[in-house]
Structure formats: C-alpha cells, structure tokens
Amino acid sequence: MLSSGDRVALLTSGGDAPGMNAALRGAARVGAELGLEVVGIEEGYVGLMDGRIVPLALRELDEASRRGGTVLGTARSKVFPTPEGQAKARAAIDHHRLRALVVIGGNGSLTGARTLLGASTHSGERLQVAGLPASIDNDLACTSMAIGVDTAMNTIVEACDRIFDTASAHRRTFFVEVMGRDMGYLAMASGIAAGADTVLVRETGKDEAAIVEQVVRSMLHAYQGDRGKRRVLVIKAEGVQVDTATLKRRVDERIAKVLPDVDTRVTVLGHVVRGGAPTAFDRLLGARLANATMRELALGKTDFMAGWTGPGVPGGPCAHDPYVVMTPLEQVLADTDKLHRGESPLAAWRRKIYAEVETILDL
DSSP, X not given: OOOTTOEEEEEEOSSOOTTHHHHHHHHHHHHHHTTOEEEEETTHHHHHHHTOEEEOOHHHHHHHTTSSSOTTOOOOOSSTTSHHHHHHHHHHHHHTTEEEEEEEEOHHHHHHHHHTTTOBOTTSOBOEEEEEEBOTTOOOSSOSOOBTHHXXXXXXXXXXXXXXXXXXXXXXXXXXXXXXXXXXXXXHHHXXXXXXXXXXXXXXXXXXXXHHHHHHHHHHHHHSTTOOOOEEEEEEETTSSSOHHHHHHHHHHHHTTTSTTOEEEEEEOGGGGTOSOOOHHHHHHHHHHHHHHHHHHHTTOOSEEEEEOOTTOOSOOOSSOTTEEEEEXXXXXXXXXXXXXXXXXXXXXXXXXXXXXXXXXXO
C-alpha cells in the first residue's frame, strides 16, 4: 500500500484528447486528499526519460480542466521502446523517487506503461502502474468510452449542423472527413447524431468502386423524385482506403449528366476534432476514472486500466465507483489488439451495426 508522502507521477501520452486535463485535476485532488505527493511528467515518455518532473498546482489544474489538450504536453517517442530508452526511464523513476505512475493515453501509451512494471523505486519497492483510456477514436477495449470521444463527436455534429445550412442553400453534397485512422466509430456515431445521408468507414471492407456506388446511390435517392431534399451529407473516416479528393472526382464524373445542378464540396475537419473545451461528460469521465485509479493505487493495486462500464466490458465495478471497471493491462492490450484486427465480439457487433445503419440512413 502507498504511504503518506509517496510520490505518484501523472503522464499524458500519444494523441491529445479533450478531458485529459480533467483527469489530471481529478487525480491530483484525490491524491492530495490521500496524503500523496502528486507530480507531473512533461511531454510524455520523452519527459520521463529526461527526468522532467514538475509539481502540480491544484489551482492551475482547476483552470486547465475546462480546456482541451493537456497542460503536461504529450509526445511520441521512438527512443523509449528501445533498451536504452527503457534504461533511462527506469533510472529517472529511481532518481525522482516515483512510487507509482498513472498514464493517460491510448493503446501505445498503455503498452509503454506496462513495460515499466517492476521498475525499482528509491525505497526499494516496485513501481505501481495504472492507465486511463484517452482516445477520441474510442479504439480501446475494456472500456465503453474513452476520454475525449464525447467532445470529438459533439465537435463533428456542430460542424455538420453548420454545413447543412450552406448545403441546403446551394443544393450541395458535402464530403466531411473526420479522424479515425484505424476505426470508424467516431464517423459512424457522429454521422447518426448529425443526420448524415451516408457514412463511410473502413470496417465495411468496401473497395473504391463500391464506395463510389454507395455515395452516388444515396445522392440519386435524395435529389430525384419527390423527396425535396436540397443537401446530402457524407461523413467519411480518414481510414477509408479511397482518399476524399479522389472520391469527389469519381462521384462528380458519375453525376455530371444525371444531377447537373448539384455541386459537391469537401471539408476535412482534421485536428479541429481533437481540440476544444471538453464536454461535461468527458470532464466527469476523466475525474471519475482518475478518482478510482488513485484509490486503487493507494491500496497497493497495480497493472490495471480503469475503464467505463458497458456492454462487452469484462469484470464487475470496482469498490469506488459503480461505473468504473478495473482490468489488467495485459488483458486490455490483448483485447485491443483483437479489436483492431476485427476479431473481437465488439468488432463483429460494430460491423453488423455499420451494415444495418447504411440502409437506415438512406431512407
């Protein structure tokens, strides 16, 4: 078990996600209540290797929790996974008297956290490690929601609402590309919420010709006959094999004669989706996951990720929060790998839903 005065370090890594600051604030406040010394590590694992340990002021975190990004900064490192990088990180852990480490990030970040298990601390104990899921793509297993997903979806929906206005005024079709390199969850969930006519995700496995046919069919259905629609919205995940510019060109070629008065436009939201003030849900999610994590660490627990309960999330709730589930990091990483390869029950369910939604949106 952790003792009063033990030093717990917080680290944000990988892609930033709105709500990371709220998680930092929650962890720092709960740690202070438990009598722990909570510090921050700047710039992810790069900062850990360099020993960039900084104090965390609660008042500054109170202000930061309302903003996106991460006050600690984040970075991806090619050195950290190497034996030399691991040695530097372990030396910093010992030198700075770190007793526990909380990593807030995605799949790669949690993988890095697990490599530090067993690191020796200044007191001769072994480092305790825990993870909080933060990824706007919602591509981590063992949690129904990751920090940042809700804010990203709201950002996309707000942008689409604005695009609808100009699209309707000009009888236009908009291709809106959103983030989601490996998974289309963000595109599909926001597409349903925004009332899109078509959503394109890589999980359906369609080739370029089938994707073009899907979009053209949706446009013909929308503009022809007595439906009276003046706009079509196509949301496309960035991971879809055909790039957005090529998709626009090929669709334009197909509709040139049958829909001569319909224009097409492309909007790439890109990193706009990552930014912005976190929603109330993301702030609460970060705070509640952080609260349960700090209390588990204080009891001597290690090697786990705190996830948000929901269908498909293994295990029962922890003692500190009926919505938070603690899962061993090894299981989280293994199940996440299956999710990315499309071999998990959750991946199969998503493919089924994506196929069903495709026909529903086109009504």
